[in-house]
Amino acid sequence: MPEHTILARPASTAQQVHDWLYQRIIRGDLPPGARLSETEIADSIGLSRQPVREAFIRLAGEGLAEIKPQRGTYIGKISVRAVLSARLIREAVESDLARMVADARPDLGAMQSELAIQDQADKAGDVAEFIASDDRFHQAMALAAGQPAVWQDLERLKSQMNRLRHMSMRVFDRSRTIAQHRAVLDALTAGDADAAETAIRTHLRQMLTELPEMAAAHPDYFTD
Amino acid sequence: MPEHTILARPASTAQQVHDWLYQRIIRGDLPPGARLSETEIADSIGLSRQPVREAFIRLAGEGLAEIKPQRGTYIGKISVRAVLSARLIREAVESDLARMVADARPDLGAMQSELAIQDQADKAGDVAEFIASDDRFHQAMALAAGQPAVWQDLERLKSQMNRLRHMSMRVFDRSRTIAQHRAVLDALTAGDADAAETAIRTHLRQMLTELPEMAAAHPDYFTD
């Protein structure tokens, strides 16, 4: 008998509420600064306050919500500092990963097919699918480097960045992103570690120009 | 009246319980795999189960506890994968930070004085102080690079590593750590970015040799 259950038990109610709110926040459906009421949400989905409250605690732990005692809970604004910090970390880590991949020369079919999906999603104007594929592209690189756990850690840091991307992808030129991805993949395929590092750093520095523009366009969504 | 309170209101009971347990876990007082009971802890400190439960949820969100529904809550074992992942991230990020510091040539007095503290703590055999100063040394480098937020992000990832260090610092040779720190600081002072990167990478790869030894010595404290 396996010691771990095969059938995954349905997640707890509190976890489900968390996941639901998480998606709505990341996708920008719940805008930064919006008010979250325990009682209101509990009533709307026919639950008591307790599981909703526990979902709030999880969200606050991820930096996506801010619980002000006896005052209210609010969707956290996008922290410019947190975004910049996560971006710097991503650049440092992914450039190391890129060097590892360029040196090891593993199969890169997964990254190749994501590039094709991005081309298609761009033409179709499917922003959500484009962003999802963008993520999978970078994840595939971490996988090719033999470091799946690293991507999981990056994902936790990225949550603030993701909200920004859902805003900026509607505005900014997606073909430029595709071109940058292609440059990365070409360098990796050629096994050129220096070129790969340069390409991935250039790509991830893109956000440094997008962030100020977004912050200027929606000042009330951001905090220092 | 300022809109933000100057005097920090005492944190909620649940938060205090969390902080208390957090310290005990990091310091190894509560060993990996140990059982945590809502009722037991609640009774022992004269509270109801609810705040304790919420503390557990926070700990689980940080990867320090594992809540098994209807079965019990346990101190999470040290995940070898998580430690290795955090280590790789640290190496990538701190080598970028080291280059930034070497190029900018800021004041490095803070790092210098931490080195002196480590010398003293080593001679006195004060392990806790040594580890704390070790952390401040690396934090000072992030600060010198003008990236305090990056260190905060790294701290969250480091929680698994910290538990390991509280175990290994009792075993391993602390003078070696000091020598490595000195090599880093010397390179930074000289403004030699290449040497600084090499020194910090060498230092952070130290753990790669310590981890297997620790895992072999306490196999029940670790999980894949």
Add this chain to the structure above:
DNA sequence: TATTCCATACTTCCATACAAGTAAAGTCTA
């Protein structure tokens, strides 16, 4: 002896009630 079944004592999870604190509206007073 080995195996199956079942009662019991746990655990976490959810619902409900109440307590404590905040903010904003309304009211009184000068």
Add this chain to the structure above:
DNA sequence: TAGACTTTACTTGTATGGAAGTATGGAATA
């Protein structure tokens, strides 16, 4: 009218009871 005070309607925080699920030990059965 201006300002201080009070009331009132919120908010999150905590306590407690019960529901649902799990593991364990013992009894019945082969």
